[in-house]
Amino acid sequence: MNSLPPQAVTDRIKRPTMITGSLSGEVLRSIGGLLCQNASMGQRCMDNMMDELEDMGARIYAPETSFDDHNAVQYIRITFFAVTVPFNLLILFTILHSQSLRKKDLHLLLVNLGIAHLISATSAVTRVIGQAVFKGNYTTTRCLALGIPLILGNHCVQIAMTLIGLDRLHQVRHILKSNKTLPRNLYLCAIPLTVAISLIPTGLMFIGTEEEAVNNCQTSGSWTGPFRMYLFVGTLCFAALIWIPGFYIWIIYRKTVKHMKKVPAKSGQPQIPRTFASMAKLFLPLIANYGMLWFVPKMTMLIFMHFDWSSRTTDILQVTSMLTELLATLINVFIYMLNREIQAELKGFFTFMKKKALTHMRFLRCNKKPAVVQVIPMGKIQGAVRA
Known part of the structure; x- marks a missing residue:
């Protein structure tokens, strides 16, 4: 039965700060080391186990958004x-x-x-x-x-x-x-x-x-x-x-x-x-x-x-x-x-702006487009009356 040295367990994960939830990188290393301590697969078991634990930690304990x-x-x-x-x-x-x-x-x-x-x-x-x-x-x-x-x-x-x-x-x-x-x-x-x-x-x-x-x-x-x-x-x-x-x-x-x-x-x-x-x-x-x-x-x-x-x-x-x-x-x-x-x-400024707005509104009212009036020549009117 192969037992992994502590250094191998420690070096497996170099990014503990990336998992900021309750399941931190230190906890993952501890769990992986315990599960693979007496395993016959040795380093390969450790690699697979740590990959699975990292994926599980990323899914369940994903870092909270700011x-x-x-x-x-x-x-x-x-x-x-x-x-x-x-x-x-x-x-x-x-x-x-x-x-x-x-x-x-x-x-x-x-x-x-x-x-x-x-x-x-x-x-x-x-x-x-x-x-x-x-x-x-x-x-x-x-x-x-x-x-x-x-x-x-x-x-x-x-x-x-x-x-x-x-x-x-x-x-x-x-x-x-x-x-x-x-x-x-x-x-x-x-x-x-x-x-x-x-x-x-x-x-x-x-x-x-x-x-x-x-x-x-x-x-x-x-x-x-x-x-x-x-x-x-x-x-x-x-x-x-x-x-x-x-x-x-x-x-x-x-x-x-x-x-x-x-x-x-x-x-x-x-x-x-x-x-x-x-x-x-x-x-x-x-x-x-x-x-x-x-x-x-x-x-x-x-x-x-x-x-x-x-x-x-x-x-x-x-x-x-x-x-x-x-x-x-x-x-x-x-x-x-x-x-x-x-x-x-401020009072003077708002009074000035109010007067300016009222003046602009009056200007718009006075300059509305007048109604189009068609002017008929008097000759046409007299001709229509004679007919």
Whole structure:
């Protein structure tokens, strides 16, 4: 009775990662080794048995398709993309088209945040396009390439939110000093600098990866260990830079309100509580929206990945964080509308479009094709009467 050495059993299957179900490659090797341990056929028995077990495992425990590839998820992605992108483009057009809005530094930072959300929103359709192009033939590099808009957009959003927080913090500290304004060139350079800085970690995502075929294409599943740790620490640092100015503004606002209640305002003195309220009315909802729909889902996904949770769970969490990010983008549009100047510009824009549509409809009514009237000469009429 021939007994196969352990090395022969181990070398039989070189692709354990291709079977991701409950019956993994390790289990198949163990079963095949036990069944053929005392068989007289030796290596031939081992080959036939392992082929049958591989086929059985592929049929029964075929690797689950990614949660991203389900049709329902694809429809939700496209729906969110179709809703969020036009609203963001409307806000960007309103700010950039109005000269009075472009003069405000805060509005330029809102444009920066809107562009970041647009980049992030494109990740909703890149997976749909990738599925149509690659047709399930995914590799590690392809999965990472499909996640470029996700990583680039995430970093742009975090940098844009950080710049808004630091700007609001600067305005709060120097609210009574009109000459303490930052150079306008800094705000004009915010958009290209945000994208340029975000390209650095996007490129680092590909360092240290090995090119191999994957059945379940998850962008997060293709990240290396150091890159996951970088995302975890970086997200915490950005959250601190965003939330600290918000808490500081809230504390100063509360103290200022109490002080103004005790001391009557002098003539000509700016209304500090009202100014603080206008800042808080826009900035604090942005922070709350960022925390609930952006930060919490992202950190939950990274924590589950850090503790090597099941790939199915991390796959669902990745899709959930992407959908909540699109929802946060849509909610931010309504937060922008809390700004009175943006409200006035939007109202004027819709009023102009309404008048233009009514004028066009009146023009169409007045230029309808008239009925054809045949004119009969008087000679023919008189001849007909005489006859």
